Amino acid sequence: MPTHCTFSAEIGRQPLNRKLLQQRCDTLLHLLKLERAEVSVVFLGDAEMAAYNEQYRKKQGPTNVLSFPAAGGDDGFAPPENELGDILVSVDTARREAGREGHSLHHRLTELIIHGMLHLIGYDHERSEAEALRMWDYEKELFQQIQTARSVAMPYLAINVDHVATVRQARGGAEPDPVLAASLCELAGADGIVVHLREDRRHIQDRDVRLLRQTVKTRLNLEMANVPEIVDIALEVGPDMITLVPEKRKELTTEGGLDVLANAKKVGKTIGKMRKAGIPVSIFVDPDAAQVQAALDAGATYVELHTGRYCEARTMEEQEREFHLIEQMAELAYESGLRVNAGHGLDYRNVHPIAALPFIDELSIGHAVISRAVLVGLENAVREMLAIVRAVG
Ligand code: PXP
Numbered sequence: 001m002p003t004h005c006t007f008s009a010e011i012g013r014q015p016l017n018r019k020l021l022q023q024r025c026d027t028l029l030h031l032l033k034l035e036r037a038e039v040s041v042v043f044l045g046d047a048e049m050a051a052y053n054e055q056y057r058k059k060q061g062p063t064n065v066l067s068f069p070a071a072g073g074d075d076g077f078a079p080p081e082n083e084l085g086d087i088l089v090s091v092d093t094a095r096r097e098a099g100r101e102g103h104s105l106h107h108r109l110t111e112l113i114i115h116g117m118l119h120l121i122g123y124d125h126e127r128s129e130a131e132a133l134r135m136w137d138y139e140k141e142l143f144q145q146i147q148t149a150r151s152v153a154m155p156y157l158a159i160n161v162d163h164v165a166t167v168r169q170a171r172g173g174a175e176p177d178p179v180l181a182a183s184l185c186e187l188a189g190a191d192g193i194v195v196h197l198r199e200d201r202r203h204i205q206d207r208d209v210r211l212l213r214q215t216v217k218t219r220l221n222l223e224m225a226n227v228p229e230i231v232d233i234a235l236e237v238g239p240d241m242i243t244l245v246p247e248k249r250k251e252l253t254t255e256g257g258l259d260v261l262a263n264a265k266k267v268g269k270t271i272g273k274m275r276k277a278g279i280p281v282s283i284f285v286d287p288d289a290a291q292v293q294a295a296l297d298a299g300a301t302y303v304e305l306h307t308g309r310y311c312e313a314r315t316m317e318e319q320e321r322e323f324h325l326i327e328q329m330a331e332l333a334y335e336s337g338l339r340v341n342a343g344h345g346l347d348y349r350n351v352h353p354i355a356a357l358p359f360i361d362e363l364s365i366g367h368a369v370i371s372r373a374v375l376v377g378l379e380n381a382v383r384e385m386l387a388i389v390r391a392v393g
Contacts, residue, residue: 002029003039010045011091017106017335024110027149028117031142039120040086041113049090064093065112067119087116104328106335114142148358155355157389158192158221159185159382160343160366165195165203178204179211181378185369186218188382192240194364196223197230200249206233213237221282221364226263226270235277242274243282243304243341243364253344253367257286257306260294271299282341287322287329296336303333304341304364307354311345319350327357334359348372348388356392363389 003025007018025041046062053059053066070085089112091105098108118135125132164181168174182193193216195204212220222239224230225247234242244267246258260267260283271281282302285291286309295303305326313319326342333340342354343364355363365385372381 002026002035002037003041006040006042008042008044008048010048011043015336016043016091017337020106020335020337021109021113024146025113027146028114028142031145032117032121034084034121037082037084039084039117041116042086042088043091043109044088046090046092049088049093052088062090062093064097065089065116067116069120084117084120087113087120089113089116104332104335107331110146111139111143114139114146154390154392155342155360156191156362157189157382157386158194158219158341158362158364159190159369160194160196160223160364161185161370162194162196162203162366163370165205165208169203178208179215182212182216184378185382186216188379189386190218190382192216192219192221192362194221194223194243194366196245197233198247199225199227199230209233209237209239213239223284226258226266231270231273234279235273238277239279241280241282241302243284243302244270245284256308257284257288257291260285260291260298264294264298267295267300268298275299282339284344287325289329289332292329292333292336292338296333296338300338302339302341302361304343305329305333306344307342307346308344310354311347311350323353326354330357330359348385351385351388352392355389 003022005018005022005025007016025039029035029037029039049062053061053063056066066088068086070083089109091109094108094112095105098105101108118139123131123135125135161178161181164176164178168176168178178195185193193212195209195212197204197206197209209222219240221241221243222234222237223243223245224234226244244258246256248255267283274281280301282304283295283298283300284304284306285295286306292303307326310319310322310326313322330340330342339361340359341362341364342360346354346363346365347368351363351365354360369381369385372384
């Protein structure tokens with residue numbers, strides 16, 4: 001491993017995504033074409049940082065980052081050629097700075113690692129204003145590249161076929177069949193199929209879920225309320241994942257995210273049962289930091305961020321505000337170790353910015369695709385959506 005990340009005991013209990021930080025350090029060396037170099041990055045607290053700051057710079061108090069390029073010691077021994085040196089980062093200071101700048105902790109830590117690394121390879125903003133600007137520009141460019149080095153080249157597209165069943169239920173017959181529709185979506189390139197088995201069975205029926213389990217070749221995501229009857233069906237059928245959503249009898253469609261904070265115990269219990277059965281759980285949440293944290297605490301594997309308010313925004317300013325919130329929450333969830341899906345209300349016009357977010361694994365889209373399918377055919381409707389989503393890769 002080219003980067004050796006160490007986490008001091010002083011920050012022992014702080015929630016840090018160590019794997020992500022290690023990954024980002026390694027990506028940085030790769031971007032700098034220094035794969036063979038060895039760097040040590042130490043994450044510590046303010047007290048230790050203040051001690052180093054005093055010892056090596058004769059300055060009082062902590063600082064955010066210190067770099068020590070590898071150099072020969074007093075003993076005359078030169079360091080190995082590929083050893084770059086050490087970077088010390090104060091997590092406490094980074095946290096304060098992140099709060100001030102409205103960024104996540106891992107965002108700020110990544111900026112500081114980049115800053116420290118550029119110092120190690122010879123950049124110095126204190127030498128001249130021109131160099132400070134050059135270093136600043138390069139830092140921004142590297143940050144952008146690290147952030148967009150996503151695990152999947154583009155998000156997966158899962159199609160929700162509930163509304164095929166809505167049309168069928170309008171006459172109470174057998175046509176159109178959501179099971180057949182799901183196969184057509186897959187043939188057109190969809191990466192997954194989503195159905196919501198509601199307690200009132202207004203569209204998807206038990207028979208659909210059972211048949212889909214047998215026919216879906218990609219991934220079957222069962223959307224459901226956290227109620228015993230549906231939990232039992234999920235455990236029996238064994239979808240590839242479930243998504244817990246709130247459900248109200250009178251709503252036209254799912255109206256808001258699940259209040260995980262208020263239902264933590266019940267949600268945790270269901271996650272425990274699903275874990276035993278090997279079924280990953282996603283929780284549909286509003287883009288809200290407390291709900292994301294509660295989903296993490298409850299043991300969810302994914303959160304699906306509710307994009308409804310972004311999609312329904314009536315002004316550009318409102319849409320931008322909602323988008324920024326989704327962007328921040330996607331980053332926060334990803335950095336805390338959750339996988340991130342998004343959906344609700346996405347259509348051919350508003351999907352692109354959401355699909356382009358680097359932290360989104362999968363988009364769940366139903367109404368827009370099924371509506372368009374009535375006019376252009378289901379496979380065309382899926383392909384047109386895929387063309388937009390895949391364009392971000
Ligand atoms: N995600 C969740 C959790 C949903 O409840 C729904 C609606 O069933 C969707 C995504 C898809 O929303 P839409 O049909 O508006 O694309």
